[in-house]
Amino acid sequence: MTTRTTFSVLLLGAGLLLAGRTVVAHHAFGAEFDPNAPIRLQGKIVRLEWVNPHTWIHIETIKDGKPEIWMIEGGTPNTLLRRGVTRETVKVGTEIIVDGYQTKDHSLKRANGRDVTFTDGRKLFLGSSGTGAPKDGRDSTEPPAPKKPGGK
Amino acid sequence: MITRRVVRELSVAVLTAVAVAAGFWSTTPATGQAARAARMADGKPNLNGIWQALNTANYDVLSHNAKAALAFRPGPVVPVPAAPLLALGAVGAVPGGVGIVEGDEIPYLPEAAKKQKANQDDWLNLDPEIKCYLPGVPRANYLPHPFQILHSDKAIFFAYEFAGAVRNIYLKDPGEAPVDSWMGQSVGKWEGDTLVVTVTGMNDQTWFDRAGNHHTEQMKVVERYTPQGPDHLWYEATIEDPGTFSRPWKIRMPLYRHINPNARLNQFKCVEFVEELLYGKFRKTPVQ
Amino acid sequence: MTFTVHRSSLRIVAGAIAAAGLASLGVATLVGQQPPAGVAKPWTMPRTADGKPDLQGTWSNATITPLERPQSVSNLVLSEAEAARLEKTTSDRVERLNQDSDPNRPAPPQGGDGSTGAAGNVGGYNNFWLDPGERVAVVDGQFRSSLIVDPPDGRVPATTPEARARGQARLKMMAGRGQYDHPEFRPLAERCLLSFGPTTPLIPNYFYNNNLQIVQTPDNVMILMEMVHDARIVRIGGTHAPKNIRPWLGDSIGHWEGDTLVVETTNFPLQQPFRGAAENLKVTERFRRVDATTINYRFTVEDPTTFTRPFTGEIPFRATDELIYEYACHEGNYALSNVLSGARNEEKRLGTKK
Numbered sequence: 001m002t003t004r005t006t007f008s009v010l011l012l013g014a015g016l017l018l019a020g021r022t023v024v025a026h027h028a029f030g031a032e033f034d035p036n037a038p039i040r041l042q043g044k045i046v047r048l049e050w051v052n053p054h055t056w057i058h059i060e061t062i063k064d065g066k067p068e069i070w071m072i073e074g075g076t077p078n079t080l081l082r083r084g085v086t087r088e089t090v091k092v093g094t095e096i097i098v099d100g101y102q103t104k105d106h107s108l109k110r111a112n113g114r115d116v117t118f119t120d121g122r123k124l125f126l127g128s129s130g131t132g133a134p135k136d137g138r139d140s141t142e143p144p145a146p147k148k149p150g151g152k
Numbered sequence: 153m154i155t156r157r158v159v160r161e162l163s164v165a166v167l168t169a170v171a172v173a174a175g176f177w178s179t180t181p182a183t184g185q186a187a188r189a190a191r192m193a194d195g196k197p198n199l200n201g202i203w204q205a206l207n208t209a210n211y212d213v214l215s216h217n218a219k220a221a222l223a224f225r226p227g228p229v230v231p232v233p234a235a236p237l238l239a240l241g242a243v244g245a246v247p248g249g250v251g252i253v254e255g256d257e258i259p260y261l262p263e264a265a266k267k268q269k270a271n272q273d274d275w276l277n278l279d280p281e282i283k284c285y286l287p288g289v290p291r292a293n294y295l296p297h298p299f300q301i302l303h304s305d306k307a308i309f310f311a312y313e314f315a316g317a318v319r320n321i322y323l324k325d326p327g328e329a330p331v332d333s334w335m336g337q338s339v340g341k342w343e344g345d346t347l348v349v350t351v352t353g354m355n356d357q358t359w360f361d362r363a364g365n366h367h368t369e370q371m372k373v374v375e376r377y378t379p380q381g382p383d384h385l386w387y388e389a390t391i392e393d394p395g396t397f398s399r400p401w402k403i404r405m406p407l408y409r410h411i412n413p414n415a416r417l418n419q420f421k422c423v424e425f426v427e428e429l430l431y432g433k434f435r436k437t438p439v440q
Numbered sequence: 441m442t443f444t445v446h447r448s449s450l451r452i453v454a455g456a457i458a459a460a461g462l463a464s465l466g467v468a469t470l471v472g473q474q475p476p477a478g479v480a481k482p483w484t485m486p487r488t489a490d491g492k493p494d495l496q497g498t499w500s501n502a503t504i505t506p507l508e509r510p511q512s513v514s515n516l517v518l519s520e521a522e523a524a525r526l527e528k529t530t531s532d533r534v535e536r537l538n539q540d541s542d543p544n545r546p547a548p549p550q551g552g553d554g555s556t557g558a559a560g561n562v563g564g565y566n567n568f569w570l571d572p573g574e575r576v577a578v579v580d581g582q583f584r585s586s587l588i589v590d591p592p593d594g595r596v597p598a599t600t601p602e603a604r605a606r607g608q609a610r611l612k613m614m615a616g617r618g619q620y621d622h623p624e625f626r627p628l629a630e631r632c633l634l635s636f637g638p639t640t641p642l643i644p645n646y647f648y649n650n651n652l653q654i655v656q657t658p659d660n661v662m663i664l665m666e667m668v669h670d671a672r673i674v675r676i677g678g679t680h681a682p683k684n685i686r687p688w689l690g691d692s693i694g695h696w697e698g699d700t701l702v703v704e705t706t707n708f709p710l711q712q713p714f715r716g717a718a719e720n721l722k723v724t725e726r727f728r729r730v731d732a733t734t735i736n737y738r739f740t741v742e743d744p745t746t747f748t749r750p751f752t753g754e755i756p757f758r759a760t761d762e763l764i765y766e767y768a769c770h771e772g773n774y775a776l777s778n779v780l781s782g783a784r785n786e787e788k789r790l791g792t793k794k
């Protein structure tokens with residue numbers, strides 16, 4: 001993890017070649033989360049809010065023997081829906097690891113999901129790499145669009 | 153609390169009389185009397201236009217008397233408008249109206265009936281319309297704001313003035329919605345001259361009206377839009393939700409075309425209008 | 441009076457990502473004009489019942505080609521090899537970011553992870569939430585290094601002294617006030633009033649949900665942007681609304697010039713400047729369907745009180761059979777209250793509350 005490149009690299013011009021794994025949109029993350037309150041959480045998902053502008057993953061962690069509910073901020077669910085994710089894809093009860101920073105309002109148990117993985121380190125979801133690209137006729141071997149779950 | 157119950161009982165008595173006298177519930181709409189509705193090249197009715205309901209269903213889908221306000225507090229004699237509404241005077245009063253529900257009754261399950269009462273009693277805090285949340289279906293169709301139907305041979309699309317809500321009516325069923333949403337997923341088909349739209353995948357956050365009528369995410373709404381002459385649509389919707397109601401029930405009303413040649417959908421992006429309400433408390437210096 | 445501060449920051453970041461990718465090509469080479477490979481099929485213009493070209497359907501304007509050309513790249517047109525390299529870089533990056541993490545990773549560093557810009561020293565979220573586009577924009581068979589085609593340097597023209605004075609006045613107005621003091625100081629996107637990045641013209645946001653639906657009737661053309669479920673209804677043959685009517689997306693009227701739909705938009709709201717232009721901004725868009733899966737979209741931005749000259753860009757809209765999903769932003773906008781209450785909480789902790 002020490003080799004992680006950061007967002008600043010993008011701005012300095014190394015760009016896509018060296019881009020960090022984390023970026024943002026909708027709002028400036030620095031406005032919402034406190035760099036002086038880093039956290040690492042491990043717990044079971046108790047609720048998933050598939051809402052815009054940000055998905056919120058609610059997890060139950062144990063601190064000093066007591067359960068705590070933390071809300072983890074993700075991104076727009078729409079991108080995942082187009083990759084076939086549904087509310088059934090990630091089950092309540094799934095255990096995950098999150099690293100991020102707590103909201104500047106420390107009375108809230110909320111944090112950004114800087115990296116959200118299963119307990120073995122696999123990413124909770126996978127990014128798009130070619131599938132689902134619009135049809136532009138440039139690739140004659142282009143596979144048909146991925147089948148939507150629940151389709152008739 | 154006593155006064156509130158008295159008001160409620162009085163209302164029920166009066167409204168029963170109104171409903172019987174009007175004979176509303178046995179009436180079926182007359183069709184084809186005036187000029188014929190416009191048609192598309194494929195022979196289907198042409199639904200293009202700006203439409204609006206002209207009724208008081210957004211206050212209460214059931215028959216209701218005019219009253220002083222949407223929220224009350226106890227008064228020395230009769231309930232008086234809740235403090236936050238007092239300054240509105242007659243502007244904050246509620247016009248009476250004949251309900252849009254067939255039979256004038258919503259078949260709530262017992263727990264759901266309690267929830268409606270609780271919703272109504274805490275209307276100021278709970279009505280999603282106050283917060284400018286997307287209105288859901290069917291409420292979007294009888295909000296006191298128009299909506300525009302864009303209808304082509306390939307697509308039917310509803311654009312609502314309120315909150316800029318939109319619905320694309322899929323003419324080919326894409327399958328079950330992957331997650332719930334505010335406006336749900338609409339799938340349409342034609343039955344003769346009637347556009348039948350089945351709406352599923354709505355979340356449990358929207359209401360039917362300012363009276364706290366509600367539903368769960370299990371709700372299915374089947375809407376029927378039938379032209380009645382060039383400037384009217386007859387709208388019916390059957391509502392099914394085993395989590396809330398003991399049986400399906402139905403609403404119905406005419407929708408009127410805006411016939412002013414300059415008519416257009418205006419903008420009512422109310423998100424901005426509710427910022428003080430929702431975020432005012434977080435200001436560096438709250439407005440006193 | 442409302443203010444817009446830092447609205448452009450996300451756009452700049454987005455542009456930087458794409459631009460930086462291009463910059464890595466170094467000196468641009470000479471142009472290859474090869475049309476993209478693909479199966480040529482006979483194609484006739486699809487038309488609506490009233491004989492107009494049929495623009496309807498769902499389209500994506502996502503691309504890795506930035507709005508403005510990096511200064512180190514001189515040509516508008518890239519060779520096929522250059523385009524392929526950029527696209528490979530993009531897909532390699534996605535693959536890399538899909539790799540497993542260390543399950544024993546600690547919390548990120550105290551004091552921040554060093555990220556800057558919109559990620560503000562706290563990182564953002566996983567790449568899998570994003571869908572910024574994977575292809576170089578292809579227009580008329582050319583791989584493009586920028587969406588802007590005119591001026592020839594592919595960049596937004598310089599602003600006028602008048603525009604800079606307006607910018608200074610805005611800054612002055614903000615002097616002594618903090619960007620987290622009031623919701624009105626937050627960016628429009630954070631307030632869920634509009635998407636980030638321009639909405640008219642239809643420039644991609646380089647992050648996600650760059651999808652459009654077009655529905656066309658004889659009297660109206662409706663353009664729905666997935667982002668913030670914004671539907672712009674273009675009145676065909678209409679006249680503009682009075683100057684005091686200023687909808688968020690502007691007021692759009694259209695007409696057909698042969699087989700091209702021309703849309704003119706004015707009446708932009710003052711609190712929604714596009715690179716500082718609002719009051720006198722005019723955007724002219726030209727939609728031309730060129731094959732079964734492509735609309736060539738050309739936009740011209742004019743405002744003599746803001747830009748020293750007009751500028752024009754071209755973007756391919758590509759047909760997609762993906763669905764557009766509801767982007768109900770305001771309803772779930774925990775972020776805005778987190779930002780504002782976070783600022784209050786921090787002031788208390790640091791004792792800066794007046």
